[in-house]
Amino acid sequence: MKKRLMGILVFMLLLTACSPSVGLLAPPLPTPPRPASAGEPNTLRYLASQRGFLIGAAVDADALQSDPAYADTLAREYNVVVPENVMKFSNIHPSPDIYDFSAADALVDFAQANGMLVRGHTLVWYAEDPDWVNSGNFTKDQLEQILHDHIATVVGRYKGRVFAWDVVNEAIDDNGQLRDSVWLRGIGPEYIDLAFQWAHEADPNALLFYNDYNGEGLGGKSDAIYNLVKGLHERGAPIGGVGLQMHVTLKNHPSMDDLRANIQRLARLGLVVHITEMDVRLQQPADDQALNAQAQIYKDVVQTCLAEERACQALLTWGFTDKYSWIPNFYGGFGGALPFDQSLDPKAAYNAIKAVLSGN
Ligand code: XIL
Numbered sequence: 326m327k328k329r330l331m332g333i334l335v336f337m338l339l340l341t342a343c344s345p346s347v348g349l350l351a352p353p354l355p356t357p358p359r360p361a362s363a364g365e366p367n368t369l370r371y372l373a374s375q376r377g378f379l380i381g382a383a384v385d386a387d388a389l390q391s392d393p394a395y396a397d398t399l400a401r402e403y404n405v406v407v408p409e410n411v412m413k414f415s416n417i418h419p420s421p422d423i424y425d426f427s428a429a430d431a432l433v434d435f436a437q438a439n440g441m442l443v444r445g446h447t448l449v450w451y452a453e454d455p456d457w458v459n460s461g462n463f464t465k466d467q468l469e470q471i472l473h474d475h476i477a478t479v480v481g482r483y484k485g486r487v488f489a490w491d492v493v494n495e496a497i498d499d500n501g502q503l504r505d506s507v508w509l510r511g512i513g514p515e516y517i518d519l520a521f522q523w524a525h526e527a528d529p530n531a532l533l534f535y536n537d538y539n540g541e542g543l544g545g546k547s548d549a550i551y552n553l554v555k556g557l558h559e560r561g562a563p564i565g566g567v568g569l570q571m572h573v574t575l576k577n578h579p580s581m582d583d584l585r586a587n588i589q590r591l592a593r594l595g596l597v598v599h600i601t602e603m604d605v606r607l608q609q610p611a612d613d614q615a616l617n618a619q620a621q622i623y624k625d626v627v628q629t630c631l632a633e634e635r636a637c638q639a640l641l642t643w644g645f646t647d648k649y650s651w652i653p654n655f656y657g658g659f660g661g662a663l664p665f666d667q668s669l670d671p672k673a674a675y676n677a678i679k680a681v682l683s684g685n
Contacts, residue, residue, distance in 0.1 A: 351592065351593065352593070355597065357597075360404040363404075374404055376631075376682070379404060379405045379599075380405065381441075381442075381444065382399060383407050384406045386431065396435070398645070399645065404440075405441060406442075407444040412447070414448075415453045416453075418455065418479070420457060442488050445489065445531075447492070448479065449517075465512055472523070480531065481528070483528075491534050492521050492534060493536070494537070495537050496553070499546065501545045501546055518562045521562040521564055532565040534599065535553065535554050535564060536567070536570065536602075538570040541587065543583040554591070558594050566591075567597075568599050570603075571603040571604075573622065588629075599639040600640040602643040603626060605619045605622050609658060609661060620677035623664065627640055627682070643663075645665050646663055648669065
């Protein structure tokens with residue numbers, strides 16, 4: 326009888342060990358870096374820091390300079406920042422021989438001064454390439470040279486100060502095919518592998534991400550992203566993670582089961598996940614019911630991420646206050662997508678995130 330019990334016990338131990346989310350067969354994942362400061366009690370930042378989780382927001386570089394309440398709220402509540410625009414190609418590298426680091430430097434300095442981490446966004450994208458790149462009629466060799474110099478220069482400048490980079494952004498279209506871009510046309514699909522390689526050469530310690538939207542749950546696009554990153558990984562490209570953007574609405578968002586399954590399958594490849602750009606846009610005007618439904622989605626996503634905490638190591642929203650958000654400009658009739666309102670007061674969404682982080 327004792328023997329039998331022992332047998333069952335050993336069998337169960339083996340099962341646990343082999344289970345994809347805990348066990349021996351799961352590849353090792355890097356642990357998230359620690360921000361230099363945990364922040365003040367009763368903030369998202371503090372609660373996240375207590376459990377080694379990263380909570381962040383995209384930053385509007387102009388608001389950071391002009392709006393002290395914005396800067397204060399950001400530093401109080403978050404331990405990670407990502408520049409919303411100022412590290413994008415056309416902003417940081419506006420002419421062939423000119424790099425403009427001023428706004429990005431100010432943001433990185435702000436993060437350092439406040440003990441926060443920085444995600445870099447983004448090195449290669451189909452959008453917001455400057456005209457000089459798009460209409461230069463460059464040869465394959467020339468474009469490779471341009472991309473190499475761009476990545477080496479930008480990543481090199483922030484070496485050791487940007488812990489994670491969105492190396493390639495949105496390279497897959499809505500049909501699951503490689504998206505048309507000056508890089509795909511001019512260099513071919515290998516531009517993706519090359520970008521990861523060059524970013525790694527410029528900062529071997531940075532965690533390198535593929536970042537995209539509408540691939541958070543399961544489905545065609547998510548499969549295409551999975552296959553792309555699996556291929557990269559198998560070919561030895563230095564990819565460390567996948568960014569799930571999470572720009573969603575009350576009606577259109579992944580199911581939490583699908584999100585969790587997606588995080589798990591990426592983790593089985595040895596890749597970590599960051600939720601990189603979450604917002605939940607609401608048809609305007611929004612009533613309390615809509616705001617509560619929005620809070621529930623934030624809550625569910627944070628809960629799902631924390632349920633896979635080993636793999637899902639960060640959650641960033643795309644902005645944090647409705648005072649500065651890309652949504653009204655890009656989605657007519659929508660707004661109110663973020664955890665703080667226009668007056669920088671916390672919304673139901675903020676309280677919901679806080680409740681999950683404190684274990685409630
Ligand atoms: C958006 C910014 O928020 C806008 O201010 C800008 O005009 C366009 O880009 N996915 C991304 C982000 O990866 O870079 C985009 O940011 C939003 C969608």
